[in-house]
Structure formats: C-alpha cells, structure tokens
Amino acid sequence: MTQSKPTILIVDDEVRSLEALERNLTDEFDVQIAETTKEAEQILADHWVQIILCDQRMPDKSGVEFLTEVREKWPDVIRIIISGYTDAGDIISGLNEAGIYYYVTKPWHPEKLILTLRNAVSMFELQRQNELLAIELRLSERTAKKKMSDGRQKLRKQYSFDDGIVRSKSSPMNAICDTLSQVAPYDLSVLITGESGTGKELAARAIHYNSLRWNKSFAVQKCSAVPQAVLESELFGHRRGAIAGAVQDQTGLFERAYGGTILLDEVCDLSPAFQVKLLRVVQDGEFRPIGSNQTKKTDIRLLVSSYKNLENEVREGRFRKDLYFRLAGVTVSIPPLRDRREDIPLLANFLLKQAMTDIGKEVAGFSAEAISCMKRYAWPGNVREIQNEIERMLVMGKEHDFLGADLLSPKVLMEASPEREDDLSLVTTTTRTLKERVEAVEIKILRESLIRHRWNKSKASRELGLSRVGLRGKLDRYHLEKEEEQDKVDEIGK
Template structure:
C-alpha cells in the first residue's frame, strides 16, 4: 500500500507503456493496461486519480474510452496522449471525453510529469469542491458569509509584497516593488519568466490588489492550442458553429467582463490568432464563433510567456502592434537558480503549507537536504521545489526530511555541476603526475587566464589573486609565463628544470 497518487496508463504499445512507467514511477503509483478491458478492471478495484490514455488503439479510441470513464468514474481526471494533432480530434476529446488535457507526442519527461501532478491537484480540488457543495446545501444561510471570507483570504494570500517568500537581499524585492506599483492601475501587463517561476501567482496578485478585485479572474493557457479551439475558449461559440458544438458557450472574455483575463503562454499563439486578439484589444468587442453579434467587454489583460517577446517581435514571430497593446508594463520573474538565498525560506514555507494540506507533521529538513536543494539548478523552478517537498513529506517516516528522501533525478543533477568542474579540472592537470605537480598545473592555468583577461596588468592581477607583485613575479618566472606568446610551461617540466 502506498500513499502516492494512483495513475492509470492505457496504451496498446508495450514499449510506450514501459517508457511512461519509467518516467512516472518515482512520483506516482502507476497501473498499466494494454486494452480498455484491462483498464476498466483496474478502475473498478483501484483508487485511480488520473487516466493517461493513448488516442489510437485497436479496440476503441482513447476519446471513446474517456467518454466511458466519464460516465462510470467521473471524478477521474482524463488525459489523452497522441501523435496526432488534428483539431477535430481535440475538440471531440474535450466535448465527448471531457478530457483535462490533450498531450501531443513527442512529450518531454519533465513537462509530462508536471502536467500529471497538476491533474492530481485538480482531482483533489474537485473532491474539496464536492465537500464544500454538500456543506453549502446543508447551510445555505452561510453562503454569503463564506464568499466574503473567501474574498478576504484571497486578498491576503495574493498580497504580493507580504505573501512572497524571500530572503532579506532577494532579487525578488525589486519584483515585489514593481508589482505593488502597477497593480492599482488599469493597464495591461506582460509577465516574462521560465515555467514554474510563479507567473500565474503574479497575475493573481495584480488582480486581487487592483480596483477589479471583486470582479472575475479567469485564466487560459494558450500554448499549443489550435486557433479554432482557442477562439471558442476565449470568445465563445453558438450551437452548430462547428462539429461537436452542441450548445452555446460563453467565452472567457465575456465571463471576465469587469475583471481580469490571464493569457498564459501568449508567445505560442499563431500569427493568425494574433490578428484576432489585436482586434479584440483595439475594439473592446468579441464575436462568438457562429454569431453575427458583437459584444462589448471591459477586461484587463495580463499575459505570461517563457519567451522574450521583444526578441520574438524582432524575429518577426510576434506582431509588434500586439506587443505594445499587451505590454503597457513588463514584469520579469527570475528563475529559482538565480535566487539561491530564497531556496531555504521557500522550502520551509512550502513544507508548512504541505503539512497543513496533507495532515502530516515533521520538524523540518536536515541540513544535508537543504544543502542538496541549494546545489540543484531547479529547471522547474518553484513548482518543481513544491512537488519535490510534497513527495518527500509523503514518503517521510521520521521527524525530519532527510537527503535520502530526495528523488534520484534531483541528486544526480545536483552533482552534475561538480562533475563538470571535475572534468574541466582534469582537462587542465591531466590524469598523471604527483598531487603537487598537478596542483601547480592548475595554478599556472589560473595565472595565465587572469593575466590575459587583465591584458597583462600585473598590479591588478596581483590584487585579484591576493598576491604581492614580488610573489606574482616569482610565480610567472617559475611557470615560464611571458606576455609575448603567453608561453605556458608545464608544472612538471618546471619542477624538473
């Protein structure tokens, strides 16, 4: 019996199943099936939270199977994975199978793992929402009070200046200052930063500290979504506008009227859709697909991207006029690897949050575990740190989270930088000779690099290296370093002279 979330992988190709199993088994309890019948047996007896299903299978399509799962196990979060990107397939998957996400091949292991972790969180939120609905039905008179309290909590949670965890000299101090400056003003904002740096958190902070804080905040991920589907999501559609449009749908721009719409991965939208979005921003109107009627909307647009939009404009991949419509103000979020002083306070804050969510308490981290955190580059940024700590807490059997709970991937990557340094060191000093001779090789190389960089200014070189001019001169003579040609004689040859 394990405390890891249950994931069911369904694919008729055994190699695909094995590949997914290797990627996911560290973070999830993975069940596998090569047919719909096997998958249904597993769903009937196991606690499955997320279904990851291939689209093209001989017995039935992934969409058809997801539709069946939707009827019998509606709480299971359904994900389709496919090498086909036909927009009609994607629309059918959403309408018929009620899928959470449509992932196209080839997929990246880290991104796939992150998406499934997000699906697990969605499953948990759905259960909490069901419980809340039951409580509200039992106590309808408390609904208004609950909504007011929720707004108060949101306001406090997204107080960016007070709520963001950081060290005393963090680079995030300047970011917080910028957010505090721009939040009250009704201007569009572009948030730039790597995946997992907290761009949506920043967007919510801008909304909940603005004059629109009591109006809706809605979000849409624009990455890798076909234009027709994205237009339907943002602008809405009329029944019969396209195959699978069985009823009218209100778009997110209209839902957000008076509030804020957050468009994530805006740098990934196609040039054709950029034109549609520009028209909406210029005219303040949207037209649902299949409708001849335009509707006025008043929204603040906040966008996020992991790309440099100015470079995208220069390269001709992003419209300049749209950029200036969106980027009244640009906020850059630094990667976690550029915030080494924030890692420890962030880890403690995340652990406190996860203990409350999981109902499990520990005293904290061992120093070795925190040191490993600081050595890792965190390509997934704060989101990856959060997932790692949650995993450690689930697996913990003692009062402290120790380094042996850290996932093997993180430990291997944490030592990668040390391995690179060692390789570079060995390339300089070689693989033979006494320890003294090999250390002198490294010293000679450092002297040469410093002098060349400082254009043979020996005074500056001596100051930088912490040597006297006489000491520097002696070392240059010892290693045969001269300005003309910058001759470098090996330490071993110098010792034997």
Template sequence: MTERPTILVVDDEVRSLEAMERILAEDFDIHTAHSAQQALDILAREWVQVIVCDQRMPDVTGVSLLAQVREQYPDVVRMIISGYTDSEDIIRSINEAGIYQYISKPWHPNELRLKLRNAVELFELQRQNERLSLELKLKPSTLEAAIQSKRQALQQRYDWDMGVVRSPNSCMNAVCQEIFQVAPYDVNVVLTGESGTGKELLARALHYNSLRQDQVFVAQNCGALPDELLESELFGHKRGAFTGAVADRVGLFELADKGTIFLDEIGDISPVFQVKLLRVLQEGEIRPLGTNTTRSINVRVIAATNKNLEEEVRRGRFRQDLYYRLATFSIHLPPLRQRLADVPLLAHALLQEAMVQLGKTVKGFTKEALVCLQGYHWPGNVRELQNEVKRMLVLGQGDYLGAELISSHVLRATPEEFRQDMRLLTEDVQGTLKDRVEQLEARILKEVLTRHRWNKSRAAEELGLSRVGLRSKLERYELERLAPLSSDD
C-alpha cells in the same frame, strides 16, 4: 495521511500502458485496461478520480467510451490521448464526452504528470462544490460571511508582500516592488520567465492588489489549443457555429468582464490568432463564433510567456502591434537557480501547503536536507521544488525530513553547484584550529554520505579513503548513529 489519487489508463497498446504506468506510478495509484469493457469493469469496482483513454482502439473509440463514462460516472474527470489533432475531432470529443483535457502524442512525462495533477484537483473541486451547494441550501444565512472570508483569504494569499516567499536579499524583492507599483493601475502586463517560476502566482497577485480585486480572475493556457478551439474558449460560440457546437458557450473574455484575464504561453499563439486577439484589445469588443453581433468588454489582460517576445517580434513571429498592446508594462521573473537563498524559505512554505493537501504533519527539514536542496540548480524552478517537497513528505517517517529522502538526481548535483553553498556547512564552526578542522571534516563526511544515500563504498571512493578509514572516522565523530537503517554496512 490521505490516499493517493487513483488514475485509470485505457489503451490497447501494451507498451503504451507500461510506459504510462512506469511514469505515473510514483505520484498516483494506477489501474490499466486494454479494452473499453475492462475499463468499465474497473470503474464499477474501484473509486477512480481520472480516466486517461487513447482515442484509437479496435473495439471502440476513446470518445465513445468516455461518453459512456460520462453517463455512468459523471464525477470522473475524463482525458483523451491521440496522435491526431484535427480541431473538429477535438471539439466533438469535448462536447460529446465532456473531455477535460486533450493530450497530443507524443506527450512529455512532466507535462502529463502536471495535467493529471490538475485533473485530480478539478475532481476535488467538483466534490467541494457539491458539498458547498448542499451546505448553502441548509445554511443560506451564512453565504455572505463565507464569501467575504474567502475573498479576504485570497487577497492575503496573493498579497504582493505576504504571498511571495523570499529572503531579505532576494532578487525577487525588485519584482515584488514592480508588482506593488503597477498593480493599482489599469494597464496590461506581460510576465516573462522560465516555466515554473510562478508567473500565474504573480498574475493573481496583480489582480488581488488591483481595483478589480472584487471581480473575477480567469486563466487560459494559449499554447495548448488549436486556433478554432482557442477562439471558442476565449470569445465563445453559438450553437451550430461548427461541428460539435451543440450548445451556446460564453467565452472567458465575457466571463472576465470588469475583471482580469490571464493568458499563459501567449508567445505560442499562431499569427492568424494574433490578428484576432489584437482586434479584441483594440476595439474592446468580442464576437462569438457563429454570430454577427459584438459584445463590449472591459477586461485587464495579463499575459505570460517563457519566450523572449522582443526577439520573436524581431524575427517576425510575433506581431509588434500586439506586443505593444500587451506589454504596457513588462516584468521578468528570475529562475530559481538565481535565487538559491530563497530555497529554504520556499521549501518551508511549500511544505506547509503539502501538509494541508496530504494530511500529514512533520516539524520541518534537517539542515543537511536544506543544504542539498540549495545545492541543486532546479531546471523546473519552483514547480520542481514543490514536487520534491511533496515527495519527501510522502516518504518521510520521522519528525524531520532528511536529505536521504531527496531524489537521487538532486543529490547528485555537480561539485560546482555544491561548492557555491559549502559556506553553509561551515557556519557556527568554533574553537581552536584543530577543533574547527574536525568539525568541518565531520560535516563534509555527513554531506558526502547523505548524497550517496550512506553507501560507504561510494563515499570512500569520492573522499579518497579506504572503507576501514571511513569507518574509523565515522566512529570517531559518532556519525554511525545518523545512518538510515537501509544503508550498507
């Protein structure tokens, strides 16, 4: 099993450090520093992948510290947290210290964890890029074959049929059929659905099944940046266009020329920026900040949002003309709670990915674990399921991942949610009526104990049994052997 990523958090406020350490400790190895010097000391002796620094500190600003880190430890991914969102400060920090992500206060725990996981992935990609660059110098003759192999793997990964995991009767079948129909046609598409439903996955599926599949695919979260910075990211800028613009920058629209650009959270852009984006879509031209010249582009736009854009248009918060430019075709992704039959297949697919990422191998899930996973409503959708599967794999010690490894809030799903999947517990029940009742009773006992992590007092209370009565039934059905070693007696 590979080591967990190491994160360094720098903040002079003790409570802020404690809060971040508490929230992040489950996924990362955390080091904390109260000052810039303490942070540099830690970096000198620890192998840190990501540093998260508060901007306002008494001895030195976060930007100044991260600029020094950039000089001494350029591979470390740098992130800054601040309650001040002045665009000039953001742009200056990105240019001076090479900031990967600017996090505004107050931050949300789930978003912070996601951004840190992305930062760790960036760190690993940087290292892989360095290794590949060295390898290409040594083996230039293999370059074309390697590129072709990676291209084929990408196309297979995002194939509309093979890349989208679903059951035979899944409501995702209709979505995949729409992807199959619209992908070859060069029209803009809007993907709607809750966060975590896989909108970027389907955006990539649209690209890799289109006539532009051999061209570049780029993505940008439009809800994470203020207007000026977003305009710079998408359209580019010339040196000196604004404070902190110390070099020319090519925008993502220009990088994606002849390819596809994915604009996530499109419903969050401001009315002012909506006008600028509309002009680009209408004219097929961009004008980088600080220049008077335009550049023609040929880009397919795929946008995504968790908002109802038609309702936003009716309320006057989103331009109608921009909506119709973007939504030549609209595809809605259902939430995971509406496709619970897909959960076992998704869990197995996510487990395969997690085993590759974490370097740890198991044979799969127990049936009870899959029943519990199907009984939860997954408000975070596929992204939440992915995190749960990784957590189970990290904690698992046997050949199969059991329900005792599932997070307590998933195991505590409401009775209504469990009842809709109780049919899974009655499958394969055979024999006389007495035999079937006993088999069902044994399965119910096992399910309740699993949910309560084999706490017999709580299980007996839910089932209306005494502890003696529960123990008698466990002995009768030989269920005691299934109890984890840490369970209560």
C-alpha cells in the same frame, strides 16, 4: 406525541348557528367562538388562530369590514365569509378588500364545509412554509455573500506582496514585487516573462488581488498546445452548430469574466491568425462569438505571460509588433530559482507546510543538510520542480521526523555539490587536468552515496565497492564530512 388540532375562530351573532358549527367542527378543529367582533379580536390576540369563519351580517359591522381589519392586523389568518345572502357586491368586496379565501353560503353542508376548512389549513401551512423558505433564502443569501466576501479577503491576503510571495530580505524578487505593487492598482496590461515554473501565474494573481478588480473573477487561459479553434471558442464563445460538436451556445471567457482579470498564459505560442483577433479585443474591447454576427463588448484587465523573449519573437516575425506593444504596457521578468538561492530555505518550508496540509502528514521539518543540498541544486524546473520534490520527500519520510538529505532524488544529490558547475563542464573543461576532472566527479559520487545512506560508511563502502579504510582515506583526502546540523532550518515557516 399527538399533533395539536388547527384552531378555527367562528364569529356569528346567531347562537344556534354558532352551536351548529361548533358541533360539526369540534372533532377535527380546536374551535373558538365569538358573538361579536370585539370578542373575536380578543381571541385573535390571545390565540394562534389559523382560520376565521365570519358571518357577513353582524350588528356592529359587516363581516367584510371586520375581515379587512383582520387582514391588516393578522395577515396570515385564512379568512372565510359565511352568509345566507349571496349579494354580488358583498362577494366582490370580500375578495378585493378583505382578501377572503372562500365564500360559504348558508345552508352549508357539513362534509363540504369540513373539506373547505381542510384546504384552508393546507393553504395556511403552505403560506408559513413559503415565509420560512423566504427567510431562509434571505439568510442563505447573506451567508453566501459573507462567505464569498470572506473568501475573497482571504485570497487577497494570500496573494499580498508582503506575505503571499515568499522571499528573503535580500531576494531579487523584492524589486519585482515593488514594481508589481505599483502597477497593480492601475488598469495597465502587464507582460510577465520567465522560465517555466518560476511563478508567473502567482505574480498575475498578486496583481489581480491587489487591484481595484480584486472582488471580481480571475481566470487563466493556457495558450500553449491548444488548437486555435478550441482557444477561440474558450475565449470568444460560440453559437450552436458553429463548430463541430457544438450542440448548444457557449459563453466565452471574455464575457464570463466581465469586470475581472484574465491571464493568457504563454501568449508567445499564439498563432498569427489568432493574434489578429486578440488585437481587436485589446484595442477596442470588442469580440464576436464564433458563428455570431453580433459584436459584444468586454471589460477586462488582460495580463499575459511568456517563457520566450517576445522582443526576439517580434524581430523574428513570429509575433505582431502592434500586439506586443499593446500587451507589454509594463514588463516584469521573474528570475529562475537558481538566481534566488537565498529564498530556497523559506520557500521550501512554505511548500512543506502546504504539502502537509494537502497530504495530511506531519513532519518536524528539514535537516540542515537537506536545505544545504536544495540550495546548491540548480532546479531547472524552478518552483514547480522543488514543490514536487518536497511532496515526494514528505511521502517517503517518517512522520514527525526531520526530512533528511537522503530523501532527495539522486539527481538532486548528485548535482548538489559545492562545485557550482554541471557534470558535463567538469569533464570537458580545458582548465583542469585529467586528475582534477576525475576527482571532481568522484567527489560528487561519494557525496551522493553517503547522503543517500545517511552517512553510514559501511553501506556506502559496500555500494561503491570500497573497503571502510579505502572510503575513509578518500573522505580524508577530499575533506568530505557530514555538514553540521547545529543551525538547522527545521521549523516550519521559519
């Protein structure tokens, strides 16, 4: 496919000059000629002209006057004056009023003129590329802004108190969510307490995305097991050379998250010295980067979480009282999973759906027996532990099949007995006889083995060193039967 020649319009009232220019340029350009400015305007209207080469001395108007009009109507066209007169006033007018690219004097040299016109074509192409790039950047900016807005709206919905925090109708989390939804729109500091893995960060995100700052940044800074120098640098920033290894300035989180929300996770582990520095930020909204004499202002909403009872920490002298009262504008306590067992079926299916998306493996759901075992287990690691357990079950299970109780970890099966007491209390309690204590432990062992072998009595009896008759007798004695599965909680999201 041959590339089309660039189009050049020559405007000159002298016929011989037009013929000479056309003869020298026709091999490399698509040449259009006009003897008057009126003819030239018609050609410009009918053709896509890249370059116009206009004589300065025209009968109806000067070349500068005509090219000034061209500049207004066809601003993309590269404008060149050609003249046998080198009047300084004409040149200045051409540059200022007509915005000419070049001033060619007569007599012109063919090779030099062609080189000038080639450069003009390159200029025209460069202009077009810049325009297209500017348009693309504007479109990209709008697209990026829309994507960011859509993403934030999606996050806001994901962390809504109605849909984002999974719980049952009778869950103790309902009252907590009601409190958080009332607090979220106001710039109060919130202290979120609870055991590790209960979802304190999730609650903080829900507060942020339901606040007036929802379209700004949300950041989490861990305070536990972080050296004070590192934590101070992360939050306040530092200047080059202020600390070991600081080869350049670093902007701290209090500056980067301006207008947004910061969660200080496990604030109970802050050192006394750092508590003093944090107090200034909370009281005055001011901080100073390490190695700097300049005080900076910040505008953030500060949320904090703690796995320890901060009131006890204050009484023991490990946490500043004035800082505590600044941070604990509102205090909410997230209950452990063992105190919200009715949420486990919904939560398990929600986490399974997430795990299937992340891992890329589909299953039919959980068996009723698996859900029953999960509800009876105490989950000392709370939501984080059940999430890890479900991911392991998904990997070990068969695709498109139900995840049965046999896929649960031995510790979950052993402790997921109808007896709500742990193994130690079963053995050491003084309210039971030796026989009752032994039987309680035996029930746990039998049940765990049967579930793990999917209630295959032959396999379970061989593992336990029992005959089938002996195992059958113990099952009848303890009334151990496989749980009914008519009421399966097997649909994802149900």
